[in-house]
Amino acid sequence: MYNYICPVCEKNISLASEKINNIVQCPKCHANLKLFIRFNCQKCDKTYQVYVESKGKTTKCKACHSKIVIPESVKTLFPKITKNIFISYSHNDDKKYIKIVLKHLNMIAKEHGFNIWIDEQIRAGDQWEARILSAINQADMSILLISPDFFNSEYIQETELPQILLRHDKNKTILFPIILEDCAFAEYKWIKKTQALPKGCKPLSTFNTSEMNTVCKNIALEAKNLLLNDKQKSIIINSYDEKPQKDQKFDGRIIPTLCNRDIHVEKFYKFFLKNCEKKHKKLPLFFIIHGFENQGHRSLIKRLRFTLIRAYLQKQKITELPFHATAKWPDKGKLSDRKQILARQLFNAFQKMDDISFEKTYDLKRLNQLKAIETYKNNIVIISHNIEASLWDKDLLSWYIENYWNVDNFKYDDIPQFIIFLNIQYPVAIKKGFWGIRSSHSTIKRVKKELTVFTQNFSKNCKLIDELNSITQQHVKDWICKYKSNMEDYEIEEEIESIFENSEHMSMIEIEKKLKNILLKS
16 A cells, blocks of 8 residues: 555545556545655665656666666655646637647646646547536636637637636636737736736737747746646736846846745745634744755745735735844754753844843743834744754754744734744755765755654644755756747757756756846846
8 A cells, every 4th residue: 555645635545556656636635646756866865756657667866877776665655736727729720729839738748747638538428518617627727729719609608718717716727818819809808817928919820830839838838837836826926927127127036036946835835825814823834944055045935025925915905024034043052051042042133123132031922022023913024044954953943843932822913923934954065084974964864854754743833845956957948938038949058058067957046146147137
């Protein structure tokens, strides 16, 4: 038997070996899931994640280049939600436009495990209308191929479109119109509220074959980006999700961090929103972000603060940005001393804008009396702790979450919603000498294992975010296609070569600097 936790309904699921597939349906909530296994290279301990059907196959470690046999004994599965795409179109439309759109959509679907549904999949004898409505009701994205025939189709206008728009109003599907042929689509209110493609609403039929391939490639990448961010579709602030204008000053805070951090944002948002919907207690929420120290822990928090969290507050009619403080994590020492130092550092982070001093009393009730906290009682207060891997201490952190941030202090509405980020940073520079290297690797390995167990014990208000990994050439290519869509294919390849200089991947901090320079050159 294999086991996994469904990321949608969060139920523990057991699966018989004969039913194992790369894509399965959760028996509890019926969500489509992609199933993965994780394993480590026995030589360098690099962690890999592959489809479950890859068990027993042979591969090559990208880090140390040693041969790896993917273990068959792994019984714990790691599921990811499969995205469903529904395509609505008129059978009277020119098939060549539909085929070229499908060709590029199928490429990204194959890579990311998306399911594309089009009515050509209906077989003889099927209840065709039931199949169509079922596909619409499961769709994470509804692609509408716009043309005069689309609007003249009685079935689309009376059956498909009303159901799609209803799901869109409930924030259950992404509306994704593509203009195939010129028509008076601007007369329809629902399409005015969306960003129709191609860019500038220029119909696909007006491009030549070469141009059409480039346009459809960019459309497919945009669909992918929206799908991977679909948990945010109703709250992301548009100004941070668009290409900056040439006369817009870029401050380096947000746009570069849109590169390869979608899954981390999605994990944060799902847990954040689930807990914010609880009306009786403003439980402090803890998020553990871990990865090598050059992988952009701080920039991820900036992105969350300026997009998701800010947009959530705006929906609550709160215009101020959430307050953000950084509190130093204590060095090694006795546990009792470290507790006192941690509490004092927390006060120091807020007393920079506060006149109150509590001498040696640093409990949570006193913290809530600070002017900084009082000012943000209806807002969100973000606290960041940067923790070197060598300073990881589960006993100190257990006390901090369970005792210091005691839930009994959060029964009232006149306090802020606290979000605490614990940034576990693994060292990039390994100490010289055999024992130094061995010690550093063993520390990282130990911390990673303990993090999983630790967060399971505090699952009510503590979430472990996926490890921050390096940025690949494909990640940057996707980013450029989104924010520099006017670039030709050869220009994109030249830009990527100049960024990576024959490297396969780079750290997020390095990439952010280079992407910022690209934008500043615009």
